[in-house]
Amino acid sequence: MVGFAVLAVLLVAGGVGVVTLRQPVHAALALVGTLLALAVTYVTLQAHFLAAVQVIVYAGAIMVLFLFVIMLLNVGGERLGDRLAWLRPAAWVAAAVAAVAVVAVAVISARPLPAADVVTTTLAGGNAGSIAEVLFTDYLLAFQLVGVLLLTGVVAAVGLVQRAAPETRPQERSLAGRGAPHEPYLGVGGEGAPVSEAAGGGR
Numbered sequence: 001m002v003g004f005a006v007l008a009v010l011l012v013a014g015g016v017g018v019v020t021l022r023q024p025v026h027a028a029l030a031l032v033g034t035l036l037a038l039a040v041t042y043v044t045l046q047a048h049f050l051a052a053v054q055v056i057v058y059a060g061a062i063m064v065l066f067l068f069v070i071m072l073l074n075v076g077g078e079r080l081g082d083r084l085a086w087l088r089p090a091a092w093v094a095a096a097v098a099a100v101a102v103v104a105v106a107v108i109s110a111r112p113l114p115a116a117d118v119v120t121t122t123l124a125g126g127n128a129g130s131i132a133e134v135l136f137t138d139y140l141l142a143f144q145l146v147g148v149l150l151l152t153g154v155v156a157a158v159g160l161v162q163r164a165a166p167e168t169r170p171q172e173r174s175l176a177g178r179g180a181p182h183e184p185y186l187g188v189g190g191e192g193a194p195v196s197e198a199a200g201g202g203r
Contacts, residue, residue, distance in 0.1 A: 003044060010037040024070045028063065035059040050131065073160055098148070105141060 014034030021027040035058045042051035135143055 004041075007037050007041050007044070010034075011041070025067065028066050028070060031066070032059055032063050035063070069157070102145065 011034055014030050014037060017030030018027050018034065021030060035054060039051045039054040039059065042048070042054060
């Protein structure tokens with residue numbers, strides 16, 4: 001029981017860190033800690049297959065992909081300022097609506113979640129068939145909520161990609177609009193003078 005309480009605190013702390021940390025790299029590292037704590041939770045439930053998949057797939061490959069994208073986009077050094085300020089109240093309203101919906105479904109649902117011993121017995125061995133059966137029957141609501149979270153991540157990735165292009169400096173804009181002066185050269189052996197100078201010298 002003490003171990004489960006410690007893991008629960010680590011999971012909640014990691015999730016809060018993912019949401020609240022401003023630096024994307026720090027948020028990604030908090031997500032790594034959350035995934036590792038979840039893998040240890042699977043081990044305590046005798047679901048070693050799920051624990052291995054959690055570490056190999058999520059804490060390994062997918063988190064490496066997340067960090068690669070964060071480094072590639074260089075989102076840590078950019079400040080959006082007031083350009084997306086209108087999203088803050090909309091995000092709070094959406095979060096409140098989602099929380100109310102989750103609580104309402106949990107209260108209205110007539111089918112309670114199975115006890116811990118039933119979960120341990122069902123997940124023992126952890127083959128794909130038994131996991132799929134339990135996932136799409138007893139834990140269908142949790143599965144749908146995870147899908148919503150993944151959709152939120154996709155929308156956030158699209159918002160990061162569609163960043164405003166950096167403004168060009170006034171000097172560069174004036175040179176681009178006017179064009180650099182160019183005069184053809186005439187010469188032998190790589191040496192010569194502009195056409196205007198050659199014409200002036202022949203007068």
